[in-house]
Amino acid sequence: MAGSGFAYLNARLRARRSQMVPELFFQQALGQSFPDFVRALGDTVYGPDMVGDGLADVDRAVASHMQRMVGDLPGLVTGNMREAVNLLLLQADLNNLKTILRGKAAGQSPEEIKGRLVGGTLPEVLVNAMLQAPDVASVAQVLQLPTHPLAKALRAAASLTDPLALEVALDRDFYANSLEKARRLREPALASYFGLQVDATNLTTAFKLHALGVTTTEGYFVPGGSHVSPVLFNRVAAGDFAALEALSGTPLAPASAARNLGELERALRQILLSKAAQGGKDTLGAGLALDYIRRKEWEGARIRLLARRAYYNLPADAVAKEVA
Template sequence: MADDFGYLNARVRARRGTLLKESFFQEAMDLSFPDFLRLLSESVYGQELSGQALPDVDQAIGRAQARLVGDLPRLASGEAREAVRLLLLRNDLTNLQAILRAKGTGRPFAEVLLLPGTLKEGLWQQAYEAQDAAGVAQVLSVPGHPLARALRGVLRETQDLARVEALLAKRFFEGVAKAAKVLEEPALRDYLALEVDAENLRTAFKLQGQEVPLEGVFIRGGRFVDRVRFARLLEGDYAVLDELAGTPFAGLSGVRDLKELEKRLRCTLLKEARKGAADPLGAGLVLAYVKEREWEAMRLRLLARRAYFGLPRVQVEEEVVCP
């Protein structure tokens, strides 16, 4: 292992060569499920495919992502390892929020689509099987995960799921932003600041019209969404989105619902992450790769469902294409 990004980025460059081409997704949008399975089996995901059902596809994608992304921290040490850990901790937050949501709605664990993070699937299953959210925190505390303390603190303030998610994000992102500054990696620092902006926008949409303390949910560390804009959007002032013209979030103008916001934020952040590929000696290349793999997995799962349920192409096309 190396203390800088040299060895890690050499491995990442090789793995970027296995990312699926756009032609794969264009072809997959019109295939039957058996033909989709055939196409997938010929890709880097094929060696993980052990069955012919939809859950088998999800499991194959999850295992491949763990193999192609989850091992990155072991390929480096020092600053390079810490940079990768910060990226994968972001996925841990997403997984924790998904677990809490699934427990709250009674959705089975098998339907929770996990991202490659620092924790293995078995531990997330234990978290899901915990009696309540406090039990989830206890499971996460076993490996000493920082989200365990964050979740315990949040649960002392509220039991409302939407607010729990918002407060978890606040504590997570503010901690990560501080850690990124210490690393002195501009590509990673700037991207994480955009993630803070994106999370503030999501939170404002989710909690719109509710009486919530601003300081309790607004996340510091963003670049373009300050406290004033956040407060205005929380009150339903959509002109805030028009004011983001000239920033990476210019494409959000006209958005009025959470689903559309999520879709446009996803494409915006992917575009910004990909710019990191021009940073071959720092964390930017790893950033680009990790986010490209996440997007790939999301597209594959959506297309698998289109093929399995026989949905028309138009029903998923907007969800699997970023302009």
């Protein structure tokens, strides 16, 4: 893969990284009223996207900003370089699809679900149609995109009645496709990151299986990781958290002390953000795009969470750990 195209993209990314919301904003937001939060957000790079002063307006501003600052990245490069950058945005499609399916299972309204969606490659009209679809089979019918890796995966898994099994089926297809493509494109930073995400996914699934009391773990393990073996997966799913000591000396070591899903997800989020940050050294590949996209997704998620804390007048400690 030629480095010249990425040299141009990375120069643009460095300029955009310098405009990210400063940490002080997030610290101050923990104690602000909703009107004060909206005013403070209007003074950041999200200001041009703010139209109105309600919670839904904050969500729309985040979505619009992400589309401008992240959604345009594949268009700045061509060929294999575009494929590599687009691969990173497909991750948001996976997360959005899971969020939609979870929301529907919980009986949430389309508006509630939409407030938690992030970027991605799917056009808004298609996302809105998925939000209005009554069930999984209907969502699969809406997602009729022949070249999208999740479309075929969802149609194949739509008959599954276990929500967790459905998500794992999507994960399995998505990561198999992503790992194969990252290696074919000769993007080691992306392949390494996706491999670590597979490990993180398996740990999360094992914790969920234990919490649900599921004793049969067959079919829930996603291949492609390097540090979480099927044996470790099964032990954790059975409640043997001491088995996590096997992660010592691996990038997943900070997660070894987790004993519940909340602790695990916070540790994994930090691990994956740190892993993505290593891509900042990848001057001739898609590593810097990986770092920037994950930073912006985390920035948008924090803004939305803090907006809800302020809107519902929740105490700061209710979300402090989640936005740290």
